[in-house]
Amino acid sequence: MKNIAVIGSGTMGNGIAHTFAQFGYPVVLIDINEEALDRGLATIVKNLDRQVSKGTITAEDKANTLQNISKSTLMRTGVAEADLIVEAATENLDLKLKIFTDLDAYAKAGTILASNTSSISITQIAAATNRGEKVIGMHFMNPVPVMKLVEVIRGYATSDETTAAVMEISSALGKSPVEVNDYPGFVANRILMPMINEAIFTLFEGVAGVHEIDTVMKLGMAHPMGPLQLADFIGLDVCLAIMNVLHDGFGNPKYAPCPLLVNMVMAGKKGVKSGEGFYDYANGPKDAKVAAKFRV
Known part of the structure; x- marks a missing residue:
């Protein structure tokens, strides 16, 4: 080729x-x-x-x-x-x-x-x-x-x-x-996206805030970036689309996207690409701050 x-x-x-x-x-x-x-x-x-x-x-x-x-x-x-x-x-x-x-x-x-x-x-x-x-x-x-x-x-x-x-x-x-x-999500996103979705549920249910959730995963699991910040970088609309593919493809309720994810995408809060998601990118991705809605 x-x-x-x-x-x-x-x-x-x-x-x-x-x-x-x-x-x-x-x-x-x-x-x-x-x-x-x-x-x-x-x-x-x-x-x-x-x-x-x-x-x-x-x-x-x-x-x-x-x-x-x-x-x-x-x-x-x-x-x-x-x-x-x-x-x-x-x-x-x-x-x-x-x-x-x-x-x-x-x-x-x-x-x-x-x-x-x-x-x-x-x-x-x-x-x-x-x-x-x-x-x-x-x-x-x-x-x-x-x-x-x-x-x-x-x-x-x-x-x-x-x-x-x-x-x-x-x-x-x-x-x-x-x-x-060829199965829904292949390997990478079949594992990654449910983890991100679960992190969003953890925020949605009030278990912890954005900074706290990401800090636990970075320091406790040695992830270079927390799952909520990673979702912002991927694009929340992309995360939602992949979760829908998993949910439709497997017909299993464990893959249902978190309602908070759905609402954020409908509101145009798609992460870095829109300037705001779980973090506010007004000063650029390197100086991201937790979005006002999610400060605790």
């Missing part, structure tokens, strides 16, 4: 494009308009500058990485030469099904279609195409250029050849790919 296309230039998409380009792959970054693409590319530049300042890459590496990235607002032409397409659009089933239907029509017959979904069924996504054996999950972790894990998710029809190729290219990116099967 030599040519890569990435669908979506948001947090995950620009990180995936950055990583492939840094390792020498020509990448077409695709989004619906130039403004979104410019924001994505600006984030890549900022993250590359951070790498240069830390000495992990050189200025020449930065220039080569940016030279490997091109932009497109047209999916049909953007994916035409791709050997691997990674979809990193919003975690919405209908949107992903539409994207994969289009990708199946536009991409070359041998092209592998991968989704960066964090919870949606690869089997269901693959059913929107006529190449189920070529559809697979590549669940990168955020921030993509830094985090080593890639969950490689096999759908019901995913072939051994497709799986081997994606495991190989993930390793070529300096990642540690882990093969998992």
